[in-house]
Amino acid sequence: MxxxxxxxxxxxxxxxxxxxxxxxxxxxxxxxxxxxxxxxxCQGRACKEKCFQHHQFPQQYSPHKEGKCPTCA
Ligand SMILES: [Zn+2]
Ligand SMILES: [Zn+2]
Ligand SMILES: [Zn+2]
Structure with a gap:
């Protein structure tokens, strides 16, 4: 999901x-x-029973960038 x-x-x-x-x-x-x-x-009670109603736990993603951040550059 x-x-x-x-x-x-x-x-x-x-x-x-x-x-x-x-x-x-x-x-x-x-x-x-x-x-x-x-x-x-697909709506209402039937949807609530068989469909996912929430987002999954967020994925953390930290790409490494060359150089300095915009504040330090
Ligand atoms: Zn989904
Ligand atoms: Zn549904
Ligand atoms: Zn910085």
Missing amino acids: CSYRRVTNFYVQCGHGVPKPDEEIKCGAKNCIFSPNHPPT
Whole structure:
């Protein structure tokens, strides 16, 4: 099911981490309400019973960047 990716760019030269806005990662499953493939006709109680109603725990992602962060550059 869908989740958020929490991206923090890590700048090697100054050692600062700069958080970016969360990215939503879509899963494409039919039984997840956030998925683009979830049928619009699936609603109400039936949907609550068989479909995922929440995002998965966010993934942490910290790509290392060469150089300094925008504040130090
Ligand atoms: Zn999903
Ligand atoms: Zn549903
Ligand atoms: Zn810095």
